[in-house]
Amino acid sequence: MLRSVIIKTSSGEINTEADDSLTLEGFLRTKRIPPNLFQAYKNIEQESIEPIPLDTFIFKIPDDNKIILQCIRNIDLKDVLPQKTQFEKVSNPIISIPEFNFGENGCSQIIHELNQDSAKELVKEKILNFTRITCESKTIVVGISGGGDSNTLAQGLKEFSIKYLEKKFVFFTIVFEPIWPKSAAERASELCKKYSLNHLVYGNKEVEDLLGMKGSLDDFYKEYIDKFGNNTSHFFGTYLISIVARKLCKKYDSTEYILGFNREDILSDLIFSLMNGQKPLSFPIRNFGNIRLLMPLWDIPKIVLDACYPNYSLSNYNERRGEQSTYQRNIIYYLAHGIEDMYPNLGLSIMQGVQKIFDNKWPELKIENGYDIFPSEYANPEKIKEVKELLKKYFD
Amino acid sequence: MENTLELRITSTKDYTEVIEINPVKSNLVSIFTSLTSKGLNRMTDKQIEHIMCTSSLAAFN
Numbered sequence: 001m002l003r004s005v006i007i008k009t010s011s012g013e014i015n016t017e018a019d020d021s022l023t024l025e026g027f028l029r030t031k032r033i034p035p036n037l038f039q040a041y042k043n044i045e046q047e048s049i050e051p052i053p054l055d056t057f058i059f060k061i062p063d064d065n066k067i068i069l070q071c072i073r074n075i076d077l078k079d080v081l082p083q084k085t086q087f088e089k090v091s092n093p094i095i096s097i098p099e100f101n102f103g104e105n106g107c108s109q110i111i112h113e114l115n116q117d118s119a120k121e122l123v124k125e126k127i128l129n130f131t132r133i134t135c136e137s138k139t140i141v142v143g144i145s146g147g148g149d150s151n152t153l154a155q156g157l158k159e160f161s162i163k164y165l166e167k168k169f170v171f172f173t174i175v176f177e178p179i180w181p182k183s184a185a186e187r188a189s190e191l192c193k194k195y196s197l198n199h200l201v202y203g204n205k206e207v208e209d210l211l212g213m214k215g216s217l218d219d220f221y222k223e224y225i226d227k228f229g230n231n232t233s234h235f236f237g238t239y240l241i242s243i244v245a246r247k248l249c250k251k252y253d254s255t256e257y258i259l260g261f262n263r264e265d266i267l268s269d270l271i272f273s274l275m276n277g278q279k280p281l282s283f284p285i286r287n288f289g290n291i292r293l294l295m296p297l298w299d300i301p302k303i304v305l306d307a308c309y310p311n312y313s314l315s316n317y318n319e320r321r322g323e324q325s326t327y328q329r330n331i332i333y334y335l336a337h338g339i340e341d342m343y344p345n346l347g348l349s350i351m352q353g354v355q356k357i358f359d360n361k362w363p364e365l366k367i368e369n370g371y372d373i374f375p376s377e378y379a380n381p382e383k384i385k386e387v388k389e390l391l392k393k394y395f396d
Numbered sequence: 397m398e399n400t401l402e403l404r405i406t407s408t409k410d411y412t413e414v415i416e417i418n419p420v421k422s423n424l425v426s427i428f429t430s431l432t433s434k435g436l437n438r439m440t441d442k443q444i445e446h447i448m449c450t451s452s453l454a455a456f457n
Contacts, residue, residue, distance in 0.1 A: 228442045235440060239448040272439065276432055328439045331431075379446035387447045 003058050007038075009071040011078065018058055024069065025054040032081055034342075041068040082109035090115045094307040098344050119307035120155060123300060127156025128163070130296040134285065135160075139168045140294075141248045141257040143241050144192075146173055146184030148306040148313030149297060150260030151191050155308075156296070157258070158195040170252050171199040174207065174244060176217065179237045181319050187312050202244060210247050213394050220394045227390060231324040242288075243372045249291050261295040262302045267347040268336035270354060272328075278378050280354060282362035288374050289367050299348055301340065371395070 005027065007014040018027040025035040035054045042065040043049040049068075052061070061067055071077070083106050093113035100109050114122065131140075142157060144150035157169050173188040174180055185201045192199035202210065204217045213220070224236050245257040266283050273280035284298035297305060306313040340347040365374035368384065371391050375384050416423075439445035 228440060228444050232440050232442070232444065235444060235449045242449075272436070275430070276437055326440050328436055331436060332439075373447055376446045380443055383443050384447055386442075387444060 005067045007069045010074045011076040020058040023055050023057050038069045078106050082107050084108040086110045088112050100344050123152045124156045127296045131160045137254045137256040139252045139254040141245050142171045143245050143259050144188045146188040147316035152305050152308045154191045173201050175203045215394045231326045246291050256292045258294045260297050262297045264302050264336040266298050268332045272332050279363045
């Protein structure tokens, strides 16, 4: 049932109707309004006005009571939230991206619909521009997982290599159960084949040979998990990709590798650093000694990347059921997506602000002598020792 | 009847509600506690994130 709700602000009253199955908080959220900007009241007559918490269900408020939501800041919501929407429609849309514009004439929004083709085109252009400006090495190593994000790299970099014939790309995918199933590598291979790209698939044996490991990768993983907990497999995965990529750089006489970090990946890392009072690490280029990690997808929202290959993305997520992760990682990713959702491009703006602050003053990562690890200045020396002891068992 | 009309994403089989009437005043202190004090001062219990993964949190999601 619909109930009348009055939203009161200093710039006027807005009469709205709310579904009474919602709480008042839920109702405000449907309008993109942060509940902490409002106090709710109910009353029969002006004299008996009574404040009520926003988690009150609307159906629980007696029918003869008026419901008032009073804005507790002197702000004009018309300047903040869209008063006009322009829809940019395409055939077979997969996603819609809101863009807010504001100024003297109030706030308006454009809803950009993207289908698979337009998403691919958008991402391809972004990759082309980034690599054109950034890539220095003649050969560049590219890690792809077979999931949505990194697969967009294949198409974009193919386009780049057609325009810049002197540049060569070496794509690689790691197969390592239970982190990366064979099926994901098959999807990556299929894609690289489609674009005639040089693609290497590294299984356990190939990884062990490439890295010159003294023990098996399985044993390394098992010992790692025993030591650091079975919810840290993502961190093992990131480390494995990084050391394989850096080794391939050496093998192919390259100084650059590309991974598919997207907007919310970088943002979550950044929020974590900032809230801990730690200097964030550089993006979209990060130096590991003389090898550079390039992140061409750094400002592209994950949802846009997934729209490029929605079926691949879906298969990828279906294969990852029951994965364990640390609660911290779960929260920080949620926060990154939440910030971006609260006001479109808020996260991106924070990222760009931090880039400005640090400019050429990003913290440097130094290699730990004899090991392929680059501890940050915040690493605990005792923990470094512990990690080194583990690595010593498996690497020369 | 309680809450039956709410569509709640937190309604997993593990979801529970605890209601405390007139809680002690000291409970309110936590309103001012930062997330880092609640555990976001690290990514892993063993704090390997600054050592093995001095890159973004994960290369895959």
